Amino acid sequence: MIEAGLGLYAIAIPALLLALLATAEVLWPRRKLVLGRKRRWRTHALFFVSNAVLGRLLSFFVVIGVAATWAETNRFGALNVIALPLWLEAVIAFIVLDFAVWFQHLAMHRSPLLWRMHAVHHSDRDLDVTTALRFHPFELIVSTFYKSAIVALLGVPLVVALAFELWLNANALFNHSNLRLPRKLDSVLRWFLVTPDMHLVHHSTLMDEQKHNLGFALTIWDRLFGTYRAVSIRGTDGQDIGLSGIHDDSPSSFLWSMNQPLT
Template structure:
């Protein structure tokens, strides 16, 4: 992989780490919702989320990055000249955000994909650590889907890497339990997905779980009629209706159980 790629990757890691630590501190200083500690066990829950994230690091290096790089190098070069530079990057980010909206929605609709995605949803409370909690199977399946999209639409590696950074920053923000000034959050929610929007996606009521799929821009749920009418309530139970949270080893085996 080229030198600029390693530099960009290092910047991504530094930006995401700093952003995560910022929100991890802010949400403990000014929480929006009280955690039902008797249910979750705060540090046990955070530890479980970080363990699931740590297991995905070798997968990222061994599968996700090489596959993404391979796809961007083998995509047919059919893009017109105007689809380049900063305009091209902006268009790529918009299209990738649209794709991830439909991929996330597919994860809720297709039973096989939901088996893996449910592991993310089984968290009984939300904070910035929830943004890192994904089953390795979901990470691998997402990498395959993304490679197919890159091959079809010829996204350059730089666009994909910038988008992946944005996704992580957005996910840490909208899973976080930071108490924002209500007027600021309302204004932001017109443009990006805020905690008030995404927490409803984690509401332990299936109708809400199957809504609010957007990741970065909030417009997709309005455009495709998947925005829940429910307002976030700090006492709202989090999780999956009818399913129980499990310890990390059981969560890893969960998608493969009958």
Template sequence: MADFIIEAHDWQFALTLGVFVAVALIEQLVSAGRPRADRWPRWAANIVLFAGGFGAVVLVSPWILATATWVQQTLGFPPLAGLGLPAWLLIVLSLLLIDLVGYICHVVSHWVPLLWRMHRTHHSDERFDVSTSIRHHPLESVVSGAVQLSIYAVLGVPLLVVLAYGLAATAWQFLHHMDVRLPEWLDRALRVVVVTPGMHKLHHSLDHAEANSNFGVLFSFWDRLFGTYRRRTPESRATMGIGVTDFPPGRGILGPLLEPFRSR
């Protein structure tokens, strides 16, 4: 199964790229009339970060898997897969656990200064659109990959479910970073279960309290359950400021790569 995760990179990349292009085209169509002069420099920087992160993860994936295996063997926690659950219950439980781990890791990446240095690059984007979803520092991609896969290994979550969730969550993150205004009734109905553009946009707010809310990755109910859910009216969301206030973003295509090593 570990080999499968490594060998899956070619079609994972093709599928992810295909979904990204499709979502970007939809965003372009529905947000037409809002041309932005800074679109291409931003997109170039965000694509470089994505390519760097993807390449780094592929490069160190044997190390990530070895780390996850070592942690699992050292802690020896009873694996979920060994509980003898029916397949459907194992899959549902695994999906919920993976998403909860993603939520917790996201909260932690905001509160631990060293992790925030890496995650800050995602938030230093001064616009909010589908390219923001691929704007993660390569160091963050590697560290979060190793940590999250280790946690899944300890929990005994089947790796095939991890892979399927990874693809679904990535596609959904493209969607919830879209610069679109869904009809409010639709956004409200969807965000009962999943994170929507209207919900996630607040997580990129210049307002510190809002940026420390709406941490959900795929499912929205963790934020409600743990009291980190916030909302705004659609009118207020349309004009809100995006980015970080305490840190000047790195300029140019390579500037964001240096962000974790810079002080404010």
């Protein structure tokens, strides 16, 4: 019963958000897509299916769940040693985990081995809500074990760890969407949260710009560590998306994308 509830939580809520954002993209698109939807969406749906089995379920049911439960029963991890109200534990855990995810993203762009996996996400030549599903299973496995280690070390309560996972998914769907937000809303929002225009800079074909705007939810880490960039030097509308060497439609093929880290 609990598993069924978690399944609903882990899949149904992000799926609903994805449908809402996909509809909003049709109504208020930011840019015209280079490769279009049909093949990309099919490929990203296949990414979702493979990651649902390997990554999502692994992260929700096994690793994060086990790490949080294990830490709680063994009184392991910082938050299990000191007694704090749940809301305060949640605030601390969200901030620490958000930083950990920012740091992992930095590492993905610095380490040649990790970059091989993460480059699959960047090879998409367009950005829309489905790009948030485009993570190679290798990368998802690495990030699941990494996050679980942080959850155990910090002693994050299970309910908080799962809420963070949902929050992270929701933010990734939002900031990858091809959505034109009112300029004013974007500029207010990006003081706290990564907006689609802000994340767009990170998906630039220019290597230097890929090393900026590494946040997945909060913008504080990029502002604090000097990796914040408001807009591409080519401008929001003139900016190309993807990897500099790829000019054809191969990233919209699932097999090509799965094979990309090995080439």
